[in-house]
Amino acid sequence: METNRDAIGKWSVEGSRAELQKLTENFHPVVKKLCELAVTPLLWTICCREPLASCVKGRAVAIGDACHPHLPHHGQGAAAAAEDAASLGVFLSGVQQPVTPSGVPAVLRRWESFRLPRVKAIQLITITFPMPIEELESKIRALGYHGVLPQNVDSHEKMITRWLFGYDVEAEAAKYCEVFQV
Incomplete structure (x- = not known):
């Protein structure tokens, strides 16, 4: 998924139901059903970076x-x-x-x-x-x-x-x- 620059620095941002459905299309039916029940899908923003060259x-x-x-x-x-x-x-x-x-x-x-x-x-x-x-x-x-x-x-x-x-x-x-x- 592309980085949503607006999401950086926030715990979560609103996602789209269509994107959630696409991401879960190969999941177990029970998990898919749970995802469909989400009133507002949220994206959890996580980022990674290279380790420091020296610590x-x-x-x-x-x-x-x-x-x-x-x-x-x-x-x-x-x-x-x-x-x-x-x-x-x-x-x-x-x-x-x-x-x-x-x-x-x-x-x-x-x-x-x-x-x-x-x-x-x-x-x-x-x-x-x-x-x-x-x-x-x-x-x-x-x-x-x-x-x-x-x-x-x-x-x-x-x-x-x-x-x-x-x-x-x-x-x-x-x-x-x-x-x-x-």
Whole structure:
């Protein structure tokens, strides 16, 4: 659907019944009937943007949607923020060596190089779902993510959900800290 510039900045705007019918033509009859009962169809305005090129400035860091906003599906807004916080805790805990106040900016830059590639990959996968991963892989790799990707077997949705929620960010952060002696 084309962007309705008047809708940006508003929670919802009035939609058209004809457009709603067109959008739901292949839905289950019960869902179609529920949509037909809407007195005034409303469009929920959601927008996405590219993640920040950097989420660190000196000793300050942006996490979650402040850095990499997600569309409200696949449950990734809060999940990615929790992963940010948990992994940041690993980096700042001084796994390899104590973190001094003057060393915080360097640790945050290392954390950023660990975190941003995965969250950028998550954004791309969830925005373009259900596009097959094979069609996205070169773009994902160009974002700097070189980890394992979900497979397009069984149920594509099921595999992405496992990939999203089966990720142990603290263990991966600890491994990264070991390799780079953070």
